[in-house]
Amino acid sequence: MRHPDMQRNAKYPLILVVDDDPTSLRTLLEALREEYDISVATNAKDAWDALFVDDMPDLILLDIMMPDMDGYRLCQKIKQDERARKVPVMFMTALTDDVSEAHGFSLGAVDYIHKPFKIPLVRARVRTHMTTRGMMDDLLSANQRLCDHIVRLQQDGKSLSDGAQNQSEGQIYQNLMERILDNTAEGVIISDTTGKIIRVNPSFTRISGFTEEDVLGHDVREFKPLSHDSEHGRGIWELLEENGRWHGELSGLRKNGETYPEFLTASTIRGQAGLATYYVIIFNDASAALKTQEKIDRLTWYDSLTGLPNRLLYLDRLNISLRYCKSTDMVSATLVLDVDSFRSINDARGLPVGDRILQEIGNRISAEIQGDGTVARMAADEFAIILLPSEESKQEVAERALAMAERIQGALASHFQIDSFNFVVTCSFGVSIFPTDQNDSPEKILQCAEIARSRAMKEGGNKIFFFDKSMGQYAKEKFSMVHDLRSALEHQQLQVFLQTQVSSADHVIGAEALVRWNHPVRGMVSPEKFIPVAEETGLIVDLDRWVLQQAVRLIQDADAQGKRLRVSVNISPPHFADATFSDHVCHTVHAAGIDPTLLVLEVTEGLMLHDIDVVIEKMKKVGDTGVKFSLDDFGSGYSSLSYLKRLPIHEVKIDKSFVLDAPTDSNDALIIDMIYSIGNVLRIDVVAEGVETDDHAQYLKKYKGLIRQGYFFGRPQPMADWLRDNLHRI
Secondary structure, eight states: OBOTTOOOOTTSOEEEEEOSOHHHHHHHHHHHTTTSEEEEESSHHHHHHHHHHSOOOSEEEEESSOSSSOHHHHHHHHHHSTTGGGSOEEEEESOOOHHHHHHHHHTTOOEEEESSOOHHHHHHHHHHHHHHHHHHHHHHHHHHHHHHHHHHHHHTTOOTTOOTTOOOTTHHHHHHHHHHHHHOSSEEEEEETTSBEEEEOHHHHHHHOOOHHHHTTSBGGGTSHHHHSHHHHHHHHHHHHHHSEEEEEEEEEOTTSOEEEEEEEEEEEEOTTSOEEEEEEEEEEOHHHHHHHHHHHHHHHBOTTTOSBOHHHHHHHHHHHHHHHHHHTOBEEEEEEEETTHHHHHHHHOHHHHHHHHHHHHHHHHHHHTTSEEEEEEETTEEEEEEOOBSSOHHHHHHHHHHHHHHHHHHHHSOEEETTEEEOOOEEEEEEEEOOSTTOOHHHHHHHHHHHHHHHHHTTSSOEEESSHHHHHHHHHHHHHHHHHHHHHHTTOEEEEEEEEEOTTSOEEEEEEEEEEEETTTEEEOHHHHHHHHHHHTHHHHHHHHHHHHHHHHHHHHHHTTOOOEEEEEOOHHHHHSTTHHHHHHHHHHHHTOOGGGEEEEEEGGGGGSOHHHHHHHHHHHHTTTOEEEEEEETSSSOOHHHHHHSOOSEEEEOHHHHHTTTTOHHHHHHHHHHHHHHHHHTOEEEEOOOOSHHHHHHHTTSTTOEEESGGGOOOEEHHHHHHHHGGGO
């Protein structure tokens, strides 16, 4: 039914608005009533009746979610009706996923308008569609008029190629035909049934650049898209021959080689016998209309102030990321940030200054992302980010999200200079990791991040909160530990502890150097917490080298006191794999001038998983200086006698798991016997770790030359304390 406040005005295009939401109806009426005649229906039945009771509308704006019959089914019904099918349908919906839109287009919809409505955008999309549809309707009407004139000429026995010198009673009508061609704003081409051009009008030359002399007598397919895109062109030509008409949008070609978009109609003129006699093509340049459409698309998907994707495009890309993660078992994160107390800037300095700050905020965020995701302006001072999907674990993605949020906070902390004003900006972040389950949706993921952001703002702002608190806490603790560990290396917060190693005759022969971290706030941090973090972040190389340097100095100091102190240092797999490992060790030992045989580098059996030839080459280079290698935790991992025989190893350390139960477990005792025998055969030292009781110590004394280490001989001590208690015993 028509809106009660409005009477039908035939001067305006008629739009049928179908929506059951009163708020949406009021918004659309307010947006469109000045330029269009509006008819309203609140359900599918009333909409269907309106098509045949009132005038046929020029456009239907159709809501998808309605009671009884939804918009999809109504659109399908409209497109199946001979009379109504020509009316274009634009869907209105809050849905943003590709599947819904693709379904709508497959049913015959021409466009989508997304809710919540933006009034300027609604007007622009409707106006542009009406303009392009009007252009095509005008073309069809002009084509029909021209065809009617040509048929009249045929009935008078005149040929379109007759010259002006041919006088007859049909001459008056032919002169009228000439005036019509000359005054038609659209380009016109008339060809015979072979496609040979026999007439063009001045607008053809104005639009294409080709003159009448350029084209007369040539095949029409040389100058129109029917030949420019050969596959497409043959299809159009065949349709024209079979159906008698065709219309649509193609790419035209100008004389200067430039292409342009055009709307084109083509019709077949048939004689009295029903045979084709002429083809009539009418076209116009659609560049301006399509540029307007591009501008509207830009307004639809991008924020006009910052140029960033808007909320609609963000949700679309979030949906794509979610589907990709679910299908590939990857993980991603969405981050939502709100500028703290931004309203006070607008209130104090005005909206123009606030807008310039928002533009700069967008620029700084984009610079920090560096291709690692999408950033969008969601509303006012709210921005959002999607990280690129990754094969990392959820914890690792959480760490990456936290690091990015920290970088952005740092970038925004720098002063904003706007005219003569200086501003400092802070922001609050909410982070949500996805996917969490099969019920995830873009809206749900975004909502989780917004909830976390709200908590961050309530805590005073300038904070980063995760929706999953445990994940956020882990990521923050790890991030903080990495930061503090770097600081510890720079500010001498690390210490070397020594654990005694004794011979089978109970003589102290050396010690293993172990790193400990005395944090100024946390106190002593367990190596089990910070060593894995150091290995993951690459800090382990610097950490190893710091311990190595301390061990070398310890050997120097002991030598100055006339003591030959043997020191073992752990070398992590990442450090050993470093390209500069061998050169660094050799340089360190040479520069210190120590006896290299007193330095033992402990490596793990995991090295055997790498290229064994490269491992051997590195060991030999270092071993040639006199430095020794020890294979730590022997028997617990990838031990292979063939590898052991090839590696330039000077020592193996029996894993403490075998030592602990050896006095009472015959299997562990046999393993110790075997490893000790292997050491004797290969003439390498054997060290037993985990000697914690007198029973352990006494049991192992039977192995001549076996080196023992464990709590029974002393717990790890700070280096100064160990030297005081043990150096004199060497």
